[in-house]
Amino acid sequence: xxxxxxxxxxxxxxxxxxxxxxxxxxxxxxxxxxxxxxxxxxxxxxxxxxxxxxxxxxxxxxxxxxxxxxxxxxxxxxxxxxxxxxxxxxxxxxxxxxxxxxxxxxxxxxxxxxxxxxxxxxxxxxxxxxxxxxxxxxxxxxxxxxxxxxxxxxxxxxxxxxxxxxxxxxxxxxxxxxxxxxxxxxxxxxxxxxxxxxxxxxxxxxxxxxxxxxxxxxxxxxxxxxxxxxxxxxxxxxxxxxxxxxxxxxxxxxxxxxxxxxxxxxxxxxxxxxxxxxxxxxxxxxxxxxxxxxxxxxxxxxxxxxxxxxxxxx
Amino acid sequence: xxxxxxxxxxxxxxxxxxxxxxxxxxxxxxxxxxxxxxxxxxxxxxxxxxxxxxxxxxxxxxxxxxxxxxxxxxxxxxxxxxxxxxxxxxxxxxxxxxxxxxxxxxxxxxxxxxxxxxxxxxxxxxxxxxxxxxxxxxxxxxxxxxxxxxxxxxxxxxxxxxxxxxxxxxxxxxxxxxxxxxxxxxxxxxxxxxxxxxxxxxxxxxxxxxxxxxxxxxxxxxxxxxxxxxxxxxxxxxxxxxxxxxxxxxxxxxxxxxxxxxxxxxxxxxxxxxxxxxxxxxxxxxxxxxxxxxxxxxxxxxxxxxxxxxxxxxxxxxxxxxxxxxxxxxxxxxxxxxxxxxxxxxxxxxxxxxxxxxxxxxxxxxxxxxxxxxxxxxxxxxxxxxxxxxxxxxxxxxxxxxxxxxxxxxxxxx
Numbered sequence: 001x002x003x004x005x006x007x008x009x010x011x012x013x014x015x016x017x018x019x020x021x022x023x024x025x026x027x028x029x030x031x032x033x034x035x036x037x038x039x040x041x042x043x044x045x046x047x048x049x050x051x052x053x054x055x056x057x058x059x060x061x062x063x064x065x066x067x068x069x070x071x072x073x074x075x076x077x078x079x080x081x082x083x084x085x086x087x088x089x090x091x092x093x094x095x096x097x098x099x100x101x102x103x104x105x106x107x108x109x110x111x112x113x114x115x116x117x118x119x120x121x122x123x124x125x126x127x128x129x130x131x132x133x134x135x136x137x138x139x140x141x142x143x144x145x146x147x148x149x150x151x152x153x154x155x156x157x158x159x160x161x162x163x164x165x166x167x168x169x170x171x172x173x174x175x176x177x178x179x180x181x182x183x184x185x186x187x188x189x190x191x192x193x194x195x196x197x198x199x200x201x202x203x204x205x206x207x208x209x210x211x212x213x214x215x216x217x218x219x220x221x222x223x224x225x226x227x228x229x230x231x232x233x234x235x236x237x238x239x240x241x242x243x244x245x246x247x248x249x250x251x252x253x254x255x256x257x258x259x260x261x262x263x264x265x266x267x268x269x270x271x272x273x274x275x276x277x278x279x280x281x282x283x284x285x286x287x288x289x290x291x292x293x294x295x296x297x298x299x300x301x302x303x304x305x306x307x308x309x310x311x312x313x314x
Numbered sequence: 315x316x317x318x319x320x321x322x323x324x325x326x327x328x329x330x331x332x333x334x335x336x337x338x339x340x341x342x343x344x345x346x347x348x349x350x351x352x353x354x355x356x357x358x359x360x361x362x363x364x365x366x367x368x369x370x371x372x373x374x375x376x377x378x379x380x381x382x383x384x385x386x387x388x389x390x391x392x393x394x395x396x397x398x399x400x401x402x403x404x405x406x407x408x409x410x411x412x413x414x415x416x417x418x419x420x421x422x423x424x425x426x427x428x429x430x431x432x433x434x435x436x437x438x439x440x441x442x443x444x445x446x447x448x449x450x451x452x453x454x455x456x457x458x459x460x461x462x463x464x465x466x467x468x469x470x471x472x473x474x475x476x477x478x479x480x481x482x483x484x485x486x487x488x489x490x491x492x493x494x495x496x497x498x499x500x501x502x503x504x505x506x507x508x509x510x511x512x513x514x515x516x517x518x519x520x521x522x523x524x525x526x527x528x529x530x531x532x533x534x535x536x537x538x539x540x541x542x543x544x545x546x547x548x549x550x551x552x553x554x555x556x557x558x559x560x561x562x563x564x565x566x567x568x569x570x571x572x573x574x575x576x577x578x579x580x581x582x583x584x585x586x587x588x589x590x591x592x593x594x595x596x597x598x599x600x601x602x603x604x605x606x607x608x609x610x611x612x613x614x615x616x617x618x619x620x621x622x623x624x625x626x627x628x629x630x631x632x633x634x635x636x637x638x639x640x641x642x643x644x645x646x647x648x649x650x651x652x653x654x655x656x657x658x659x660x661x662x663x664x665x666x667x668x669x670x671x672x673x674x675x676x677x678x679x680x681x682x683x684x685x686x687x688x689x690x691x692x693x694x695x696x697x698x699x700x701x702x703x704x705x706x707x708x709x710x711x712x713x714x715x716x717x718x719x720x721x722x723x724x725x726x727x728x
Contacts, residue, residue, distance in 0.1 A: 237362075238365035239362055242375055246370055260418045273422075273426040273427065276445055276448065
């Protein structure tokens with residue numbers, strides 16, 4: 001026993017002690033190896049995690065005034081529809097409540113410039129990647145302002161405005177010049193928040209676009225009007241209650257609706273067949289390509305609304 | 315006394331809740347009835363109408379979610395039939411309906427784009443109507459569309475179905491009157507002649523058109539040619555002027571096949587299934603005459619059919635004829651047919667025979683294995699009624715079967 005005790009201290013070594021010491025050293029070696037492995041894995045994970053996402057498509061989402069927290073449902077909806085890419089939420093709320101956000105921050109030039117800078121940065125990171133802008137309620141006013149501030153060589157591939165509280169009669173032509181794909185805007189006459197809205201988020205006159213969709217403003221040049229062939233209003237329809245959107249303000253960003261209705265439009269490389277842009281491109285056969293009337297006012301069923309001018313486009 | 319007061323209070327507090335619950339609950343009576351009848355496409359439309367006024371109803375949302383897949387399948391099947399028929403405008407309209415019901419449909423956008431690209435002159439007026447009117451343009455055929463300028467010949471007005479028809483003495487087949495020929499003077503009202511006086515269907519250009527197309531779905535479509543013409547080669551209905559293109563002929567005959575008022579399909583409306591026989595000569599002619607159809611519905615290869623003699627002998631009346639497929643994505647693998655019966659195709663063999671399962675909802679009630687073409691299998695519906703499932707055709711290459719369901723009582727031979 002004494003020998004064993006001394007052997008444990010390393011003063012006396014016996015064959016048995018040598019064997020035990022060997023196994024202990026082996027175990028220590030294993031642990032060290034495991035530790036090194038774990039450290040390496042951690043290092044790699046940290047390095048990769050700190051780098052900007054290298055996935056090409058990128059969605060920049062702007063929440064509504066007062067930060068509704070709708071970004072999660074939009075993200076889930078997109079991912080469930082097969083979207084693989086980065087999803088970034090641009091925080092613009094002042095945290096002073098929805099009133100302050102809607103009346104002050106949403107029309108702030110500084111915030112719009114910040115968003116424009118973020119888009120420019122994203123475009124420089126992914127020169128050929130697809131960048132989509134999505135916004136809810138007052139966040140849509142910021143998106144439009146930021147698009148107007150983008151330089152000529154910067155563009156986004158698509159815009160989706162959920163229940164926009166920007167003015168329906170706002171001139172979008174400058175913003176649309178920076179959009180390569182479609183410019184979708186959901187609208188619903190059942191939207192209780194927008195119905196009771198006194199002032200639009202962008203300060204514009206007229207009803208908000210989230211009620212009956214965008215309209216083509218009067219007194220536009222031909223080039224400006226041609227930009228409106230990107231604008232597609234997505235009015236609420238009764239089948240959408242299947243997807244969770246019952247016409248409410250925030251529910252337009254519900255997961256099912258984003259997955260079934262928005263994502264197929266965004267993820268498709270070709271125009272979606274059900275899209276009805278405000279102004280159609282001239283067809284190959286000639287004639288009035290849009291074939292639309294000249295009512296100039298939004299229709300209750302959300303059908304495309306144009307002023308009298310688009311008939312000039314041939 | 316105290317106990318009575320408590321009862322009274324609870325009763326008074328419960329009553330408004332019950333009343334409000336019943337009032338604000340799920341109406342949907344018509345839709346529910348249609349769903350119970352198995353008319354899911356109609357039930358979906360009715361639920362949508364209901365949801366327009368009551369968008370907050372969760373039960374309506376659930377009901378719509380329940381019937382939407384079958385409704386989309388229904389319109390999709392009809393769209394494929396229209397493509398096979400060569401009626402591209404109708405196919406486009408139906409595919410758009412499919413996409414309205416199921417916006418994330420995997421193949422409908424592609425097919426719509428393809429139709430728009432390949433048949434732009436036909437689709438362009440429809441697209442204009444769609445831009446103007448939206449979904450309303452899809453639900454009903456717009457008569458104004460016929461006046462829209464189009465490169466292709468216009469669809470002629472539906473010829474009146476009268477007993478007097480231009481009949482070719484050689485084959486005894488009724489022909490559609492030529493556009494230039496004077497229309498027959500309106501005779502005094504007579505009973506309509508159904509099967510014998512019908513124009514012959516055009517030759518099936520696409521194999522899928524002849525075999526996999528449900529000739530008798532649940533709608534009231536007039537029957538296909540009489541069985542006496544089955545053994546012969548299918549004559550091409552050629553207009554006397556000789557200038558009518560085949561597409562025009564096909565459209566004429568399809569127009570002639572349309573009922574006067576497109577009545578909504580009902581389960582009670584039984585239609586007669588008369589299988590078509592495609593000879594090699596017919597196949598060759600179809601290949602030469604309608605290349606567009608081949609593009610949309612590529613030939614599927616050889617298939618096994620009911621023997622001609624058996625078919626000519628027994629044109630049974632089927633309640634429902636459906637097509638299921640294991641590999642072909644155009645058709646569902648499993649579909650609810652009627653009376654709570656769901657049928658799932660499991661396997662097909664080259665013998666030819668097929669395996670399919672029959673379900674009541676999720677519960678499997680029958681495993682039918684090694685079923686030959688024409689062999690009836692008895693099943694009992696949810697209501698206790700007895701039905702016979704008859705395999706009409708098998709396409710082993712794509713794992714596709716076509717079956718009909720008939721009532722044993724309707725098993726009468728003409």
